[in-house]
Amino acid sequence: MNKKFGHLRKGIKQPQLDDFITASVIDTILTRKPGLLMAHFVDLDSMRHQYGVTSNEANEALKRHDNRLGELITATKKAGIFDESTFAILGDHYQINVNTILRLNILFAEQNWLTIDATNEIIEWEVYAKSCDGSSYIYIKNQALQNHVYEALNQLPGIEKVYTTSEIVHLGADSEATFMVEAIPGCYFMENVEGPLVEEVTDEKIGQPDYYRAVHGYHPDKKDYQTTLIVSGPGIKRGEEIDNAQLIDEAPTFAKILGFQMPNVEGKVISDLFEGE
Numbered sequence: 107m108n109k110k111f112g113h114l115r116k117g118i119k120q121p122q123l124d125d126f127i128t129a130s131v132i133d134t135i136l137t138r139k140p141g142l143l144m145a146h147f148v149d150l151d152s153m154r155h156q157y158g159v160t161s162n163e164a165n166e167a168l169k170r171h172d173n174r175l176g177e178l179i180t181a182t183k184k185a186g187i188f189d190e191s192t193f194a195i196l197g198d199h200y201q202i203n204v205n206t207i208l209r210l211n212i213l214f215a216e217q218n219w220l221t222i223d224a225t226n227e228i229i230e231w232e233v234y235a236k237s238c239d240g241s242s243y244i245y246i247k248n249q250a251l252q253n254h255v256y257e258a259l260n261q262l263p264g265i266e267k268v269y270t271t272s273e274i275v276h277l278g279a280d281s282e283a284t285f286m287v288e289a290i291p292g293c294y295f296m297e298n299v300e301g302p303l304v305e306e307v308t309d310e311k312i313g314q315p316d317y318y319r320a321v322h323g324y325h326p327d328k329k330d331y332q333t334t335l336i337v338s339g340p341g342i343k344r345g346e347e348i349d350n351a352q353l354i355d356e357a358p359t360f361a362k363i364l365g366f367q368m369p370n371v372e373g374k375v376i377s378d379l380f381e382g383e
């Protein structure tokens with residue numbers, strides 16, 4: 107694909123990267139008539155990170171996605187597989203606008219729970235924060251420090267909640283972590299130790315690695331933080347709106363569309379989608 111369509115790319119820059127993906131997917135539809143095809147488009151995600159959730163740039167990316175989808179639908183018609191094809195358009199997360207960075211490893215270094223060398227590399231740690239952007243894992247080697255760490259985190263502005271191991275295991279997160287912290291909307295975590303504990307995201311910083319106008323990685327129950335699933339095709343109800351479902355419901359639902367079942371999974375088929383159910 108890169109030999110055929112690589113001229114459309116500018117490294118991994120958007121929107122050219124997704125235009126390259128679109129050309130590759132159209133070629134695959136026309137030449138292979140696939141039974142299952144999955145494509146990951148990143149234009150909207152990139153624009154939201156760089157410019158904000160409802161920015162003009164993000165809205166322009168949505169329009170480009172709409173055009174790309176139109177091209178893919180046209181390709182299935184040309185390939186003669188439109189009537190038997192189901193289209194599912196989905197996101198795996200939304201985003202929340204941010205203006206402040208929290209570097210928890212700076213806090214841990216100040217408490218001597220973590221050691222940094224002259225080149226800003228972490229060389230030793232008893233307490234370490236691993237960022238997921240909107241939330242962060244907290245790993246603690248020396249469990250005697252647990253209460254101190256819990257108190258220090260709870261005193262920090264910008265932290266909405268500190269979750270314990272048993273709470274995060276219930277959510278499907280890493281059982282090795284002692285805590286997981288959730289940022290308030292507007293804040294996100296960086297795990298590096300270059301820069302202050304708390305830093306405002308200024309216009310000049312946007313474009314540098316890890317500096318964003320919006321991020322994801324928050325608790326799935328965060329307010330106004332839901333993503334989307336749109337499905338269309340034979341056997342799928344038209345115009346039906348379903349209030350909510352979970353990401354884990356998507357795999358068994360797609361399995362049903364493809365004609366098989368996934369009985370031993372946590373999610374369930376979103377049966378309201380289907381005609382006659």
Ligand SMILES: [Zn+2]
Pocket residue numbers: 151152155322
């Ligand atoms: Zn992203």
